[in-house]
Amino acid sequence: METQNIKQLYLKDTSFANLMQKRIFNVLLIASRYDAFILEEDGRVDEQIFFEYTSLNLSSPPRVTQANSFDEAFRELSGKRYDLIIAMPGIENSDTFEKAKEIKSIYPDIPIVVLTPFSQEVSRRISNEDLSGVDYVFSWLGNADLLLAIIKLIEDKMNAEEDINSVGVQVILLVEDSIRFYSSILPHLYKFVLKQSQIFSTEALNQHEQMLRMRGRPKIKLARTYEEAVAIYNKYPNNMLGIVTDVSFKRAGEKDKKAGLKFCSYIREKDEFLPIIIESSEVENQKDAMFLNACFLDKNSKKLPVDLRKTILRNFGFGDFEFINPHTGEVIATVRNLKDLQNTIMSIPDESLYYHGSRNHISRWLYSRAMFPIAELLRQKQFTDISESQEMRQLIFDAIVQYRKMKNRGVVAIFQRERFDKYSNFARIGQGSLGGKGRGLAFIDSMIKRHPILENYEGVSVSIPKTVVLCTDIFDEFMETNNLYQIALSDLPDEDILEYFLKAKLPDKLVDDFMAFFEVVGRPIAVRSSSLLEDSHYQPFAGIYSTYMIPFLEDKDEMLRLLSDAIKGVYASVFYADSKAYMTATSNVIDQEKMAIILQEVVGSQYGDRYYPSFAGVGRSLNYYPINDEKAEDGVVDVAVGLGKYIVDGGRSLRFSPKHPCNVLQTSTLDLALSDTQTRFYALDLKSMGKTFSIDDSFNLLKLSIRDAEKDNSLRGMVSTFDPYDQIIRDGYYEGGRKVVTFANILQHGVFPLAELLKMMLEFGSQEMGRPVEIEFAANLPNQEHKQGMLYWLQIRPIVDTKEMRDDEIGEVRDEDLLLKTDSALGHGIMDNICHVVYVKSDNFRSSNNSLIAREIEKINRMFTERGENYILVGPGRWGSSDTALGIPVKWPHISNSKLIVETALAGYHIEPSQGTHFFQNLTSFGVGYFTINPSSKGCLFDEEYLNRLNAEQETDFLRVVRFERPVIVKINGKKSIGIVIKPDAGNVKEK
Template sequence: MKRPDDTHGDFSAGHDWRLGRFPNLMPRRVESILLVSSPYDSFILEEDGLLSELIFSEYTDLGLTHAPSVHRVSTGHEALGAVASGEFDLVIAMARLGGMEIHEFASSVKAIQDDVPVVLLAANEAELTQFGAQIETLTVDGIYVWHGDAKLFLAIIKTIEDRWNAQHDTHVGGVGVIILIEDSVRYLSSYLPLVYSELVRQTRAVMLEGINRMHKLLRLRARPKVLVATTFEEGLALYEKFRTYIFGIITDVRYPRGGEVDPQAGAAFIRKIKEDNPDIPSLLQSAEVSNREIAERLNTAFLHKWSTTLLQDLRLFMLNNFGFGDFIFRLPSGQEVARASNLYEMRRVLRDVPAESLDYHASRNHFSNWLRARTEFVLARKLRPRKVSEFGGMEGLRAYLIQEVDGAIRQNRRGVVEDFTRERFGPGSRLTRIGGGSLGGKARGLAFFDAMLERYQLHKEYEDVSIFVPRSVMIGTDVFDEFLDNNQLRTLALYKAQDEWIRQAFLKAVLPRSLTDSLSAYLAHATSPLAVRSSSTLEDSPYHPFAGVFSTIMLPNNHTDSRQRLSQLCDAIKLVYASTFYEQARQYLRATPHRIEEQKMGVMLMEVVGTRHDHYYYPSFAGVARSYNFYPFGHMKPEDGVATVALGLGQCVVEGSEALRFSPGNPHVLPQLSLGKAFISNSQRCFYAINLDDPDRPVPTEELASVERLDLTVAEKHGTLDPVASVWSHENEAFYDGIYRPGARVVTFAHILKSDLFPLAGILSEVLDLGRIGFAGPVELEFAVNLSANPRQFAVLQIRPFGVTGEQEAVEIDGLPDDLLLVSSEMALGNGIVDGLHDIVYVKPDTFDAATTPAIAAELGKLNETLLAEKRRVLLIGPGRWGSSNPWLGIPVNWAQISAARVIVETSLEHFKVDSSQGSHFFHNLTSLGVGYLTVDPELQRGFIDWHWLDQQPCVFETDLLRHVRVDIPLEARMDGRQSRAAVLKWSVRAEGLNDDI
C-alpha cells in the first residue's frame, strides 16, 4: 500500500482526477497566516480552537487535507521579523502591538513585502473608536471588529482570496462575481460572515447529482466571488471590470461618493447599473426602513439591516435571484409553465417546454446564469455568446440543450457517494445520499475516510480481512428543513422545551413524499438490521463534537410486511430529527458558540455489521479507538493510541460501561489481568444485541429499546464468547485463554491480542494513522468486527477529529505544599488555570452506595439548575465514571445535569473501584468543551482528595447523598496538559485575573 506522508499532499494530488473538466481555480490561496496579538488576545482567538477549527473545517469541506498554518507573535517588532522571512500570505493584526502603532506597523509590512495583505482586527467596538478619523488613512487591506463570531476569520480569508483570484477565475472558468458595497466596519464584520456562509450553503445545495462527495466539495472552489467596495467609485470600477460575470449587486444606501458621504449613493449606483443591464439582480440594504420605498421605485429588493430575519431574508434573495433556486420556465407574460431544480429535471423539462418560453430565457442569458450557479462553466460559456439563430431555430436550440445537459450528467456520475435514485440503487451500492444540503459531520467524516481507504487500499495488507465503511444511505439536511417547514415544526420546536411534547409532535408529522418514496425503494434491497443515526452539521467537529448528544435508533428491520418496515423506518428518522431539540442538545449548545436554530440534522441509515445468532443480531465485538492516549503508563507513549473493546454491540464502550482497554501500539500489555480475581468485577459481564424476535414492536422512543442486554452465557451458547474470553481458575489463581475448562468466564480478548486469531492491533494502528494524516490531527474511531463473515470484516462506523491542544503553556504544579492541595491528580485532562471556583459539590463518600447513583444524578440535576441561574462556577467531585450508562460504575448524569461544572473529579473509593473514563461519548464531550477532568486513584497512589477539609467548609445544601459547600476565598485548579497532571488549590495563589479556558 502506498501510504500518504504527513505533508498530506499525496492524497490531494492522488485525487486530482475528481476535478475532471474543471479548470484549476483559485490558484492563489492563503496558506500561512501571521497572527499578531497580545498573549491574552491570542488565547481568546486560538487556544479555544475556534480559529484552527474553522480553517480546518473549510479546507476539509473543500476536499483538501492541508489547512493554512497559523503562526503567532506578540509584538509588532516580532511580526516584522517574521514577515521578512517571506513565509506568510496574510497578516492579521490586533490593535495592541506591544508599543507599535498600527499605521506604522502596516506601512512597515508593505515596505518589506508589498503584496502581503494586512488586516486590522479590533477586539471590540470601543477599541475601534480610539482610532477616530485616523482609521480612514490606515494602509491596511481590511478593518474588522470582533463580535464573538469565529466565522469572521473565514470571511477575512475568503475576502482576500476572492480579491486575488477574481481576475483569473472569471477569465479561465467563468466564475461569477457578487459586488458588495458597504462602508460600515461594524456591520461588515457581522454581515460578511453571513454572506459567505449562505453563499457556500447555497452553492453546496445546488451541486449536481451523481458525483461523489469529495468532488462536490472540490467544486465549491467555483462558488461566486464576493468583491467588497466601500465607495461608489470602487463599486463602479468593479462592475466595469467584471461586467460579463456579475451575479448581482448588494449595496448599502449611504456611503462615500465623490469624496463625501452621499445618503443616496446606493440608489444612484443601482440606477446607473440598471441602465446598462436592466435584468441584473440587486439588493438595497439600509438601517432606515423608509428606504424601502426607494428600492421599490428602482424595482430592486430591499433588506433591513437590523431585521430579526436577516439571514432568512438574505437566503431568499440569493435563492431567487442568483440562480441557486429552481429554474422557472415562464412565458413572456410571466406565467410559469415548468420548473427544474437540477440537471436531471432540466433534461426532462426541456423536452416539453413551449418554444416561446425557451426563446424568452435564452435571449436573456438565463440558462447560462443558472448553469454557472451550478458550476457548469463549460456549458455556460457555450451558451452565453451564442444567439438562438445560430441553432437553426428554437427546436435546434432545444435539441442542443438536451444533448449538452445529458453530457454533463454523464460526466458527473463518477464518484464514491452517489445520489440515491430508484434506478441505480441496488446490492452493489455502497454510500448514497438522499436529498440536498449537507450530509452532516458524521456522514461527511465517513465519506472522506472511505475515499482514503479506496485511495490507499489498506485491505491489501490484510488479505483475509475486509476493511470498509458499511453500506449506508445518507439523508441530507435539506430534507430536515423541508420536514420542519412542511409541518410547521420549526418555531414550535425552538420554543417548546419538553422532550416528550417534541417527540410526539415529530412522530405525528409527515415526512416529505420524495423521501418516503426513496426509502421504500431502499428497503427493497436493505433487509438486515439498521442503525438510524444522527449526522448533524455541528457533529464531529474537533472541539465541539456533540458525541452521543443526538439519537441513534436501532431497527431489527425484519417485519414481513414492507409497509410496516417503511413505517418503522420513518418513525426512527423522525425521532432522530426530534432529538435536535431535546433538552440535552439545548444544554450542550449553550456551552458552545452555536445556536440551536443553526443546527441542521442529517440522518444516516447504516446496515449493522454482525451475524444472526438465534433471534439476536450482533458483531463479534465492537469498540472505540483513539490515536492519542491521555493516560499512558509504563513505556507507552500518548501517540501509541488507546482502544476500548467489548463483545457484541458497542454500547458498553460509548456509554462508559464495562469493557477492555489496551494500546494498539502495545497490545500485549494488559495490566488489568495482573489484578487476578479483582479484575473480574470490573470486566464485561454482559453484552448488547439487537432482538429480532418481535418485528411488530413499535419503533422505540428510547434508543436502546430494540437492543437487549444479555448475559455472557448467551454468547457462550452462540459460540461467540470463545474468541474473546478466558477462564479464571480459582484453584490456580490464573487466567487461561479460551473457555474449554471450568471456571469463571472473563472477557480478556487474549486470543485476539496475544495471537494471530485476528490482527486487531495492527489494523487499528494502520487505520488510526491513516485517519491522523487525513484529518491533520488526532482522531477517534468507532468500529465493529465480524469474525463470522468470509472474509472477516473490520468496519469503520465513525471517525472524527479529536481536539488535542498542540502547544500548551507551562503550568506550575511541583513544589506546592500538601496542605494547600484539595485535590491532586496524576491523570488529568486540560491545560491552564481555572480560578473563581467558590462552589464545591461532592458525593458524600462515607454514605455512598452504588445503588443510589440514579438518585444522585437526579439531585445533581436540580442543584445544577440553581447554580446555573446564579452563574456559579463549580468543582464537582464523585466516585466512578461520570456519565456512565451503567449506574454500578458511576453517576449516570447527562451534560444538562452538571453543566455548571468547570472542573470535574472522578475518584475511586475503598469499596468502589472502577477504571477511569476514556472511551465514552460523555467523556469526549466534556473534554472538548474545555471542562477540566481529573482522575484520582489513591490506592494506586495516583492522587488524593482532602475529604476532611471539605467536610469542614460551610454548607449551603446537603442531603443524604450530596453536599454543596461554598468558600469565601476561591479555589484554583491547575492543569498541566503536557504531563497530564493537575491540582486543585484550597485558595487561589494568583494575584489577579481569571483564565478558565483549558
C-alpha cells in the first residue's frame, strides 16, 4: 500500500452548493380531469408533491400545471418554459405516443414521461407502441411517491455527469425492463436513499449545510436493456455504490432470460467486491447469485420492498458501519458517524480491519455519506496484505483528522455539546447576530480555507483560536428576563451598573454548553465584546467595550462563576458613560446596540502562575509612516512580547513593514535599540480568582518586566543580547548581558516565517474585504507545550479613516494659498483645529545655537501643554538629533504638543532628512504629521516671508510664535506622501 505523509495532504472540500444545479421547477401534466383526479382523490397534485418534498426535507418543490388536452398543452408550451412533461394516455394510447413524438420534435430538450394506469391490457398495448418520443413509461399503482421518484430520476439523469465527475457522487444502478416493477421499486428506492441522506446530513455543522449536503446523495440510474446497463457501468466504474438487477431483460434486441447473470459476470471480471443484488421471480437463479457473490431477492415475495431496503442498507454502505470478525461474523464494533470511526479505528483488530479495508467497505460507507474527499483517498490506497493494518489504521485516523479540520474551517457551526471537540473551530449558541468581531472571525476562518497556503507555510499554521459566539438573542434574553434596561439606560455610575449586571442571572440553558466548552479548550478563556456596531465598515467602534480574560481552573464550578461574571461585565460595558458618550458622538442610539459575546481560547503558554503568548501584534495594510524604500501600500506591523493589550495601550512595540523585515528603524543604531525597544509586557495572572470583577477589564493582568520573561525562558527567538564590554548587540539569546527585544532571529534570520505570513494575511484580507484592513494576531513559538509554531489570526477590521480625502484634493489648491507643501510627508488625514505656528527664524541661523533653541522650544511647548493647545513646528535640520551640528536636539517631551513637525533646509545648511526617525514611535502613536521640505524640489515650499509679515504672539532671538484668528488646514495624503498646509486667509480654491 503506497502512502504519503497525510500531514502534507490537502483534502479539497466538496462544494455541495454546486451539485444538482439542473432542477425541475415546472411540470406540465397532460391528462383529462378524470385521469388527473385518480392521481390524488381531490386532484391537488401540487400539494401532494409539496408534502412529499417537505417530509423529506427537500427544497424547491416543482409547480404542476394541468392541461386537459394536447391542444391546450401546445398553447402552454408556447408561452412558458417547462422542465418536464407527464402525459396520461386516454383510451387510445396511440394518440398519446404520436403527440409525444410531435412535442419532442419541437421541444427536444424537455423530458417526456407517459404515466398509464396499470392493467394487463394497457401493458400489452404499450409493448406494441412506438416509444421514440418518450423518455420513460411508468405505471400508476396508486403510490403517491411515484411522482417524486419520476422527478428525481429525471433530475439525476440531468445532473449525473457533472456531479459524478466533479466530486465523486455515487451511483446506484437499477437494471429492470418491467414497467410495473420499476414503477413499484423506484419510489421505495428513492424514499430510502432520501431518508438516508437526511440521516447523514446531520454530519453537517449547521442547518444550511445539512440542506446542501443532501445534494451529495447517490444518484439512481435506470437501465432497461443489457447494453444500457453496460454503458452506464463503463461510464462510471469507480463511482458505483451498488447494483440492483433483474435477470430477464433485452440483450442484443431480444429478450434474454439470463441477461442479468451475464451482466453480473461482466461486472465481476472488473470488480470483485462491488455489491450486487439480483432480483428474480425464478428461485433457481439463487445458486447463480451465490456463485457471483451477489445477494438474491425473490420478486414474488410480498415483503420485497422491505427485503430490498434491508439488503441495500447492509451492503451499499448505508446506516451504521459494523466491524465484524471475518471468521465468526460476530459484530466487534458499531460506528454511527465519523467521530465514532475516529475514536474506534485504533482498537479494531487487524483481521477485521483487513477484511473491510481490502473490500472497500470503509470507503463505500464514507461515499454513501457524501464524504467524498476522504472516501476517495481511502479507495485509492490498495490494502493488499494484513501486515499493512497498522499503516492503514493510521492513514484512516489521520485522514479523518484532516477532513474534520477542513470541514470545520470556515463554517459557523451550531454548538452541539456532544460534537464540539478539539477539531472544532467556530460555533454559535443562539440564533441572533454574531456581532462585528464575530463576523470578522468567521470571515477570517473562511478566508484561511480559501487560501490553503496559510495552512502549513514552512511548518507554521495560521488559524483562529477555538471560538464560541453567544449570539445577540442571548443578550436580549438576559436584559429582558432580568429587567435591566431601566438601570442600564440611567445615569448611574459605571460601578453601580456593573454591580446590578453581576447580580443578574444568565439563562440556565448555557451552563452545560459552557462546561462542554471548558473540557475541549483546556486553556484560559478570553471573553470579548462583539457588538452589532463594532468593526463596522463605516464607523470606528474598536476598543469601546470591555474584554476580560479568565484562567483555566480544575474547579469547573468556580470557572463557571468567573465566566458568567465576565460575560455580564462585557454586557454592562455597553451602558458605561464612555460608551453612551461615544454613541452620541457617532450619532448612534444606545438602545439599538446589541451585544454578542466571543468566548475564545487565550493564545499562549503557562509559565508558573502567569500565562501569555510568545508575541502578539497588530498589522495594517497601509503604512502612513514609511521609511527608506518602503511604500504606504507595503503595510506596517507592530509586534511585542506577551499579550497584545500592551500594544493597544500604547506600549513600546517593534515596528516593521512585512515587505521589508530587515528594515527596522528601532534596531538600526545601538542607542535606538537600547532606548526604543520593549521593556515591559502583559500576562494573565492565573491566581486572580479572588479578585472582584471591575470596570477595568485588565484587573487580573500583570504588567511585568522583560526580565521576568527571561526567567520564564520564553524569550528565545525574539531577543538579541547586548554585550556591554564590546558595546555591541548580538542577534540571538546568550547568557549574560541585557536582552533586547529585536525579533532579529524571526525577521532577519527566518526562524519563524512571520513577515511572509503577515504579508499574505494583509494582502488576502485587503483583497477580500475590498479595502485596507487592520488585523490582530498572536503566536506561540515552538516549545515543550507547543511542538509546532502557530500563528493565530484574532481579528480583521477595515481601516476606518474619518478624515479620508480624494486623491486629487491636495492638488487643487494654488501655491499662493499654501504656507507649506511637500512631496515627502508622513501621516495621513486632515487637521483643521491648529491656530499656531512655531518656527525657527532662518535669518542669522547658526547650528552652534541649536542647544539654546532646544531649551526655548521646551519652554514654549510647556506653555502649550498648560493651555491644552497644539501647534505646527518648523525648523532646519534634523529634529531630535543628538548631534547639534545636524539639528536641534529636542526630546519628545519638549515638542509633545506639536501636531505637525517640519524639517526645512537652508542655504549652506542642507542636512539629509531624518523623516522623524528620532521619535518615530510617538509620531505613529499620536498621529503626528511630519514634513520634509527640500527647496530644490518643485513639490516643496515654505512661505516664511508670509509668517514674518504677521505679528508674533511671542518672539525670541531664535523663534517666532504666530497665532491665526482662524485655524490653518493641514492635509496629508499618506498613500502618495504629499502634504500641504493652507493659509487661513487663502482665496477660493481653484476648480480643476
